[in-house]
Amino acid sequence: MAQDINLRDGSRRYIYPLWVKGRFQSLRKVTFLVLNLFFFVMPWLRADGQQLVLADLPGRKLHIFGSIFGPQDTILVVLTLLFAAFLLFLVTSLYGRIWCGYACPHTVFLESFVHNVERWIEGNRGQRMALDRQPWDANKILKKGAKWAAFLAITTAVSMTFVSWFVDAPTLWTLNAGSGAYGMVGFLSFVGFLDMAWFREQFCNYLCPYARFQGVLAGPQSWTVGYDKGRGEPRKERGRKQAPDDLGDCIGCNKCVSVCPTGIDIRDGYQLECIGCAKCIDACEPIMGKYGKENLVRYSTVALDLGLETRRFPVRPVAYGTLLAVIATAFIVLVSQHTVLDVDIRRADGSLYTVDADGATRNTFLMSLQNRDSAPVELHVEVRGLEGAEVIVPPIHLESGATARVPVVVRMPAGAELGRTVPFEVVVSGSSEPLVRDATFKTGAQTGG
Ligand code: SF4
Ligand code: SF4
Incomplete structure (x- = not known):
């Protein structure tokens, strides 16, 4: 005791x-x-x-x-x-x-x-x-x-x-x-x-x-x-x-x-x-x-x-x-x-697709990012699996530890032969290994996908 x-x-x-x-x-x-x-x-x-x-x-x-x-x-x-x-x-x-x-x-x-x-x-x-x-x-x-x-x-x-x-x-x-x-x-x-x-x-x-x-x-x-x-x-x-x-x-x-x-x-x-x-x-x-x-x-x-x-x-x-x-x-x-970069991409709220004045089909996504590295990064976004796609993204600079939500617009020119739903990949590069996320492109086509 x-x-x-x-x-x-x-x-x-x-x-x-x-x-x-x-x-x-x-x-x-x-x-x-x-x-x-x-x-x-x-x-x-x-x-x-x-x-x-x-x-x-x-x-x-x-x-x-x-x-x-x-x-x-x-x-x-x-x-x-x-x-x-x-x-x-x-x-x-x-x-x-x-x-x-x-x-x-x-x-x-x-x-x-x-x-x-x-x-x-x-x-x-x-x-x-x-x-x-x-x-x-x-x-x-x-x-x-x-x-x-x-x-x-x-x-x-x-x-x-x-x-x-x-x-x-x-x-x-x-x-x-x-x-x-x-x-x-x-x-x-x-x-x-x-x-x-x-x-x-x-x-x-x-x-x-x-x-x-x-x-x-x-x-x-x-x-x-x-x-x-x-x-x-x-x-x-x-x-x-x-x-x-x-x-x-x-x-x-x-x-x-x-x-x-x-x-x-x-x-x-x-x-x-x-x-x-x-x-x-x-x-x-x-x-x-x-x-x-x-x-x-x-x-x-x-x-x-x-x-x-x-x-x-x-x-x-x-x-x-x-x-x-x-x-x-x-x-x-x-x-x-x-990974040192955290990326999540989802379709923006609202319509699945819109048709621009020039006939191109536009899909808008929202990308959430977090830089988990100790150094700042400049990021670059491109897509794979959508031949002829135009990608519109503002310049992305992320300080160490910073988070951001960035709109990503993908446009396919008029006349592109696409089904209703086309799977493709979003590739984010700029940090160590490029990160790939799956997404789908929606169109007004009556068939396919
Ligand atoms: S091990 Fe340390 S705490 Fe335990 S009886 Fe011995 S002197 Fe006391
Ligand atoms: S002989 Fe060893 S066990 Fe006995 S009282 Fe002294 S220190 Fe403790």
């Missing part, structure tokens, strides 16, 4: 996690570094003057590596979200809450900044506890003030970077963006500061919805952080006389509890609050190493611990993996069909 609530009066009990080194913490540092680099650097990467990744919400456009996706690509967004959800399900069914411990933005935020800054300014666990207990004097005011100022600077930088994914980064950072963007930065900075200074692990324990349903996703075959009860118990307890022969390997040092950022005791078994950070593994390893014994806290599965059958292909991961493959295939097929 989480130790962050005082059971006597329900007040908040602050957690002072002990800093710990170890191979899993080294691995986490590497993942945090990669994720932070991705988060902070990505909004500054540009090509042809356009941010490589930008979710332009007011313009309802998503810029990704030179391509523009709009509301008509909602299916791709849905597939991406489904892929992310099922990937999380798959990883959870294999490795429990490894996402929380290694990649969750909240954990990355706390571990990269909050815990380090706090340790640098206020010291390690014992010094922080002593500082909080002591009355407010100049030293405490200085340390707390420095810590909160650092938190505010960090949370502002993180919020500015987050908003840079939605608003052009140089415009935002040179203070030339709209007031809404800075309002969002202010709001996020405030919430981030509250989280850093006060809320912290309570977010994982009480607010995060993923924590609530991860118990359903993980199963007896999932690898999670656990305590080897069989070897560890009965543990040594302080102030209690125990015969050495009655004791298990756990020396009762409580290191695994002191390092836990959510304040739980892994020796009580798998708990909802465990974020899988593996700090307790790294804490116990050197202690057991001193006695030449294997670590008491390690990655294991319930099946292994209880001596149950271990399946090579557990049902849940196989089911999630299959669904992922289906979603990924659908996504790849749709993306391969995604």
Whole structure:
């Protein structure tokens, strides 16, 4: 059970996690570094003057590596979200809450900044506890003030970077963006500061919805952080006389509890609050190493611990993996069909055809266009399959991301031998590959088509 609530009066009990080194913490540092680099650097990467990744919400456009996706690509967004959800399900069914411990933005935020800054300014666990207990004097005011100022600077930088994914980064950072963007930065900075200074692990324990349903996703075959009860118990307890022969390997040092950022005791078994950070593994390893014994806290599965059958292909991961493959295939097929120019042509409202004064037959169409490229385009329209047709289209210049509706008039000279309905193709060129759309030419002929 989480130790962050005082059971006597329900007040908040602050957690002072002990800093710990170890191979899993080294691995986490590497993942945090990669994720932070991705988060902070990505909004500054540009090509042809356009941010490589930008979710332009007011313009309802998503810029990704030179391509523009709009509301008509909602299916791709849905597939991406489904892929992310099922990937999380798959990883959870294999490795429990490894996402929380290694990649969750909240954990990355706390571990990269909050815990380090706090340790640098206020010291390690014992010094922080002593500082909080002591009355407010100049030293405490200085340390707390420095810590909160650092938190505010960090949370502002993180919020500015987050908003840079939605608003052009140089415009935002040179203070030339709209007031809404800075309002969002202010709001996020405030919430981030509250989280850093006060809320912290309570977010994982009480607010995060993923924590609530991860118990359903993980199963007896999932690898999670656990305590080897069989070897560890009965543990040594302080102030209690125990015969050495009655004791298990756990020396009762409580290191695994002191390092836990959510304040739980892994020796009580798998708990909802465990974020899988593996700090307790790294804490116990050197202690057991001193006695030449294997670590008491390690990655294991319930099946292994209880001596149950271990399946090579557990049902849940196989089911999630299959669904992922289906979603990924659908996504790849749709993306391969995604063109930088979106063209739709339909007959204009009104009569099917008109006959001009010179006897030519005229059909009028409306063409809807969207330039989903990062560069402007000049477009050219012609028709195929209508010998001798005259095509009348105004010049088409489309800025990046712009949409337009353009009238397209097709005239067939008097005397052309045509049926009532003649299929033909409209070819739009000017961007990468020419795009071809089917259409039909209507005439007043009594037969044919
Ligand atoms: S029990 Fe261990 S793995 Fe779980 S949150 Fe605490 S320190 Fe991290
Ligand atoms: S760190 Fe290891 S030895 Fe120490 S209390 Fe935890 S399980 Fe026992």
